[in-house]
Amino acid sequence: MDSAPLLSVLNEDLLIRILSFISHDPDRKAFRLVCKTFLRVDSFHRTHLRILRPEFINTLLSKFPRIYSLDLSACPQIDDGAVAMLVGNGLLPDWCRRLKRLVLSRSTGLKSAGLEMLIRSCPLLEAIDVSYCWSFGDREAAALSFGGSLRDVKMDRCLGLTDVGLAKIAIGCQCLEKLCLKWCIEITDLGIDLLSKKCRELKELDISYLKVTSMSLRSVSSMEKLEHLAMVGCGIVDDEGLHYLGKGCPSLQALDVSRCDRLSSSALAFLINGHPSMLQIYANHCFHEFPTKVVQGLKDLKNLKTLILDGAPVSESLFKIINFNCKYLIEIGLGKCKGVTDKGIFQLVSGGVNLNILNLTCCSELTDDAISAIADSCRSVLCLKLECCNSVTEKSLYLLGLHCSFLEELDLTDCFGVNDKGLYYLSKCTKLVCLKLGLCANITDKGLYYVARNCSEIRELDLYRCKGIGDDGLYAVSNGCKRLQKLNLSYCSEITDRGIECLGHLPELSDLEMRSLLNVTGTGLTALATRCKRLAELDLKDCANIDDSGFMALAYCSRNLQQINLSHCSISDVGLCMVMGNLTRLQDAKLVNLYNVSTNGFEVALRASCVRLKKVKLIASMRLQLTPDIVQTLRARGCRIRWD
Amino acid sequence: MASSSKTEQKKMLILKSSEEEEFEIEESIAVQSGTIKNMVEDDFTLIPLPNVDTETLIKIIKYMKKHGEKTKSNEKDIEEFDKEFVKKSFTELKELVLAANYLHITSLIDLLCQAFADRIKNKSVKAIREIFGIPNDFTPEEEAEVYEQHKWAHEEGKEHIDHSAY
Numbered sequence: 001m002d003s004a005p006l007l008s009v010l011n012e013d014l015l016i017r018i019l020s021f022i023s024h025d026p027d028r029k030a031f032r033l034v035c036k037t038f039l040r041v042d043s044f045h046r047t048h049l050r051i052l053r054p055e056f057i058n059t060l061l062s063k064f065p066r067i068y069s070l071d072l073s074a075c076p077q078i079d080d081g082a083v084a085m086l087v088g089n090g091l092l093p094d095w096c097r098r099l100k101r102l103v104l105s106r107s108t109g110l111k112s113a114g115l116e117m118l119i120r121s122c123p124l125l126e127a128i129d130v131s132y133c134w135s136f137g138d139r140e141a142a143a144l145s146f147g148g149s150l151r152d153v154k155m156d157r158c159l160g161l162t163d164v165g166l167a168k169i170a171i172g173c174q175c176l177e178k179l180c181l182k183w184c185i186e187i188t189d190l191g192i193d194l195l196s197k198k199c200r201e202l203k204e205l206d207i208s209y210l211k212v213t214s215m216s217l218r219s220v221s222s223m224e225k226l227e228h229l230a231m232v233g234c235g236i237v238d239d240e241g242l243h244y245l246g247k248g249c250p251s252l253q254a255l256d257v258s259r260c261d262r263l264s265s266s267a268l269a270f271l272i273n274g275h276p277s278m279l280q281i282y283a284n285h286c287f288h289e290f291p292t293k294v295v296q297g298l299k300d301l302k303n304l305k306t307l308i309l310d311g312a313p314v315s316e317s318l319f320k321i322i323n324f325n326c327k328y329l330i331e332i333g334l335g336k337c338k339g340v341t342d343k344g345i346f347q348l349v350s351g352g353v354n355l356n357i358l359n360l361t362c363c364s365e366l367t368d369d370a371i372s373a374i375a376d377s378c379r380s381v382l383c384l385k386l387e388c389c390n391s392v393t394e395k396s397l398y399l400l401g402l403h404c405s406f407l408e409e410l411d412l413t414d415c416f417g418v419n420d421k422g423l424y425y426l427s428k429c430t431k432l433v434c435l436k437l438g439l440c441a442n443i444t445d446k447g448l449y450y451v452a453r454n455c456s457e458i459r460e461l462d463l464y465r466c467k468g469i470g471d472d473g474l475y476a477v478s479n480g481c482k483r484l485q486k487l488n489l490s491y492c493s494e495i496t497d498r499g500i501e502c503l504g505h506l507p508e509l510s511d512l513e514m515r516s517l518l519n520v521t522g523t524g525l526t527a528l529a530t531r532c533k534r535l536a537e538l539d540l541k542d543c544a545n546i547d548d549s550g551f552m553a554l555a556y557c558s559r560n561l562q563q564i565n566l567s568h569c570s571i572s573d574v575g576l577c578m579v580m581g582n583l584t585r586l587q588d589a590k591l592v593n594l595y596n597v598s599t600n601g602f603e604v605a606l607r608a609s610c611v612r613l614k615k616v617k618l619i620a621s622m623r624l625q626l627t628p629d630i631v632q633t634l635r636a637r638g639c640r641i642r643w644d
Numbered sequence: 645m646a647s648s649s650k651t652e653q654k655k656m657l658i659l660k661s662s663e664e665e666e667f668e669i670e671e672s673i674a675v676q677s678g679t680i681k682n683m684v685e686d687d688f689t690l691i692p693l694p695n696v697d698t699e700t701l702i703k704i705i706k707y708m709k710k711h712g713e714k715t716k717s718n719e720k721d722i723e724e725f726d727k728e729f730v731k732k733s734f735t736e737l738k739e740l741v742l743a744a745n746y747l748h749i750t751s752l753i754d755l756l757c758q759a760f761a762d763r764i765k766n767k768s769v770k771a772i773r774e775i776f777g778i779p780n781d782f783t784p785e786e787e788a789e790v791y792e793q794h795k796w797a798h799e800e801g802k803e804h805i806d807h808s809a810y
Contacts, residue, residue: 006776009738014745014757021761033769033790036781060793482766 007037015041026508048101051075052585054082061095069101073129074562076587076612078107079637080114087121101127105154106587108133108614108638116143127152131180134159135638141165145172152178156206159184163191170198180206182230192216196223208232208256214241221248230256232282239267246274253277258284258308265290265312269297276300284333285311290318299325308333310359315339319347330354335361335385345370349377356380361387361411371396375403383409387436390415394422401428408432413462414439420447427454438464438488445473452480460486464513467492471499478502490515490539497524504531510560516542525550529557539565541590551575555582567592567617573601581608590617592644599625610634617642658690659705661698666690669705673712678748696743703729703736704743707752730759734775 010018019042022028032042046064050071051057057075061067072078087096099122104110110133119125125147130136137160144153145168153169153176155161161184169176176199181187187210195202196219203225207216213236220229221244229245229252231237237260245252246267252275257263265287272278278301287309295318298304304326314337322329332348332355334340340363349355355378360366366389374381375396381404386392392415400407407429412418419442426432427450435451435458437443443466451458452473458481463469469492477484484506489495496519503509509532514520525546529535535558540546551571554561555578564579567590571579576597580586586609591602603626606616610633620643623631634641655671657680674691675681683691693701710725730737737759744752764772773780782790 006738006778009742010760011745014741014753017753017757018760018764021758022764024765027765027767030767030769030772031764033782033787034772034776034780035778036786038778039790056793 007035012041016045019045054078057086058093061093065094066098067095068098070095070099071103072107073103073105074585075107076585076614077109078104079109080111080117083110083114083117087117092121096121098124100124101152103129104133105129106132106614108135108640112139112143115140116146119143119147122147124149126150127178129154130158131156133157133638134640136160138162138165138168142168145169147173149175151175151201154178154180155184156180156182157184160186162186163188163194166191167194170195174198175201177201178204180204181210182206182208182232183210185209185211187212189213189215189219193219196220200224202226203251204228206230207234210234211236214238214244217241218244221245223249225251227251228254230282231260232256232284233259235259235261238262239264242267242271246271249275254280254282254306256280256282257286258282258310260286263287265294269294272297272300277303279303280306282306282308282333283310283312284308284335287312289313290315292317295321298322301326302328304329306331308359309337310335310361311337313338314344316341316344316347319344323348323350323353328354331357333359334363335359337363341365342367342370342373346373349373352377354378354380357383359385360389361385362389364388364390367391368393368395368399372399375399379403380406382406385409385411386415387411387413388415390417393417394419394425397422398425401425405429406431409434411436412440413437413464416440416442418443420444420450423447424450427451430454431457433457434460436460436462437466438462440466441468444468445470445476448473449476452476454480456480457483459483462488463492464488465491467494470494471496471502474499474502478505482506483508485509486511488513489517491517493518495519497521497527500524501527503528506532508534510534511537513539514543515539518543518545521545522547522550522553526553529553533557534560536560537563540569541565541567542569544568544570546570548572548575551579555579558583559585561586563588565590566594569594570596572596573598573604576601576605577608580605580613583609584612587612588615589613592617592619602626603630606630606634610637610639613637613639615640615642617644619644656689657684659701660690660692661696661701662694663698665698665701667701667705669708670712673708676708676711676749676751678750679746693747695746697739700736700739700743703740704747704749704752708749711751726755730755734777 015038019031022031028042032039043064045066047066048069048071049060049064049067051060052074054075054077087093102118102122102125126149128144128147128150130140131154134157136155136158140158141161142165144150150173153173166187179202189212192207192212202223205220205226205228208230209232212234217237220226226249242263255278263286268283268287281304290313295315298321302325305328307322307326307329310333314334340360345366358374358381368391371392384407397418408431410432413436418437418440423443424447432455445468448469453476461477461481461484474495485508487509490513493516495517500520501524503512504527512535520543526549530553538561547570552575561583562585564586571594576594580589602622607630610630613634616634616639618641623643631641656668657671657674659667659669659674671684675684680691696704707729710722714722737756741753741756744756763775767775
């Protein structure tokens with residue numbers, strides 16, 4: 001007989017601590033349902049909420065009194081009307097006064113009036129994310145500028161934003177510490193200059209893909225507190241810009257100059273000279289040559305943790321210098337680099353280094369010897385990318401299984417040398433979370449069985465075009481990998497309904513790609529839809545033998561579906577209408593080449609879903625066949641139509 | 645029980661369980677417990693622990709001794725010890741967490757809470773209730789309401805994590 005019931009032993013502090021160790025969503029949900037005390041502890045201490053339907057916002061927020069972070073990006077139909085209902089009725093709800101962080105990413109229905117109402121109602125708001133609200137422009141920026149406490153603003157892909165809007169934000173939000181303007185292509189040097197003058201607290205800035213010149217970098221170099229600068233794809237910036245950076249930005253720690261076509265590696269050397277304590281350098285596909293002078297310059301980077309040089313030509317001397325001087329390096333990117341040889345890898349990892357992440361994509365000269373050196377030296381390696389390393393065989397996998405028990409992520413896409421024996425050895429890496437075996441023609445169900453049996457932590461599995469995988473392999477996976485969330489089975493043509501039915505035993509499956517599985521029919525899809533309740537993304541392109549019975553099941557059961565690709569499927573008018581109409585969370589649909597659907601069928605289906613659809617792909621000829629009314633309605637609701 | 649010694653002898657404390665049994669332990673190890681540390685600062689050398697029974701106290705002393713010897717080289721060793729330490733029955737874990745909480749041994753509290761969390765992971769609601777011996781105090785309507793909220797209203801997003809520290 002227990003001396004004291006558990007609940008009297010576990011006081012609230014202890015329960016909160018136990019709860020803090022439970023991060024997995026289904027476990028937290030189970031926790032809440034155990035008893036009222038557990039529910040109260042969770043509700044009372046929860047600080048973040050991601051809401052799926054707008055009608056629940058107020059009730060939920062009143063039940064969780066400590067929420068200060070709110071994510072509405074998954075909520076369809078957030079528009080000015082919805083905001084007015086939430087905050088516009090005179091009495092401001094309590095949660096507004098507490099809210100510090102708000103995510104409105106992809107809320108394309110929201111306009112400046114609604115945004116302003118929200119900003120004005122939440123005086124403590126520090127962080128806001130309006131990324132991918134592609135129609136946002138200067139009016140919305142003006143609304144944001146009312147947020148005097150804002151520190152973190154994400155405006156990726158707000159395509160309408162110009163210097164005028166940026167100026168408003170710069171003047172209104174002088175406490176800004178993090179700002180992301182990625183893809184806001186109307187911004188010019190003028191906007192960046194004003195930003196640098198007004199927002200003196202800025203620590204992180206992302207100006208990737210903007211059409212700014214080196215003059216912007218001159219302005220940026222005056223930012224005393226700037227630590228992180230991302231300028232991916234700034235194709236107009238040249239070496240002069242990096243010279244300015246080299247002389248300024250005293251706090252700079254991380255720089256991303258990937259795909260800046262006009263930069264030369266010599267300018268990089270100048271930058272390093274001014275900032276020897278840099279921690280992270282990202283230079284993907286940026287440098288076409290690496291003269292000795294620059295390589296020598298890397299000697300000074302004693303604190304470097306991350307070095308990404310994808311696409312650059314490298315040499316043994318480079319590896320030697322890195323190995324000798326950059327003792328704190330944990331991540332290195334050498335994808336598609338010319339000149340990565342076994343010898344170079346020996347140099348890089350000799351003496352035992354602490355590398356956690358190695359990207360060796362397309363370093364096809366590497367053989368088992370290189371992997372052997374890595375497995376031996378970098379025992380705590382977490383992520384290894386070996387896509388297209390064709391000379392890697394089961395010998396390497398044996399060594400990885402033997403030495404690298406912490407391995408979480410492994411990419412063996414298109415590695416011809418991977419076979420069932422290799423997978424048997426690899427299964428000793430029981431902590432694997434993400435495994436990519438796309439285009440591995442030599443693996444069969446047998447090999448997959450070993451992985452499924454031992455690697456129970458796998459969340460992501462890619463079997464794209466693995467012709468040797470069939471129903472038995474899926475049976476093994478569905479028994480062994482219960483945490484699987486993302487699965488790619490496209491073009492594994494041996495798979496039939498039986499295999500797809502097995503997937504019903506994967507309780508967390510949310511993202512499934514199964515293109516061109518011609519042996520799968522409505523029976524298989526029905527079994528999948530009725531059991532995989534968490535399915536959010538589904539790609540059925542070219543599954544020509546699935547009939548309406550499957551799509552009906554999808555329409556009734558897959559209530560969490562957000563994204564679907566039905567291109568080239570044999571769905572009918574009725575089927576399409578049911579799918580588009582019934583699935584109230586569907587926001588993204590690809591409906592190209594649906595030969596069994598009439599124009600009227602499309603009209604009805606689009607009308608049924610126009611209120612929440614954010615992205616739809618249709619065949620180009622539809623443009624003339626659909627009524628202008630439906631196209632306008634979709635556009636007015638903020639939906640993006642892509643004509644194929 | 646001299647309060648200070650001129651020789652190199654380490655200062656020893658005596659811990660007394662609820663059943664009046666006494667255990668000698670080095671002060672440097674015992675002060676991993678915040679409660680004991682406070683009492684030592686008030687010049688106690690005999691520390692009565694009326695809330696901790698003998699069996700539990702023995703286990704706690706074992707834990708503190710192991711963790712008192714922590715250096716950079718035996719980290720893996722201590723990890724193994726911790727793993728074995730929590731392989732105990734539910735009743736024992738309960739007693740331990742009560743005692744650890746009373747004694748304010750932060751690392752032990754964390755270890756035990758993690759152990760409880762691990763026993764909750766991947767289990768159904770019914771299974772959790774059974775394992776922990778917790779009665780269901782929801783009415784069917786209340787339970788349905790919470791369940792509905794899970795399914796339709798909201799889901800766990802990633803908690804806002806501060807990535808500013810490298």
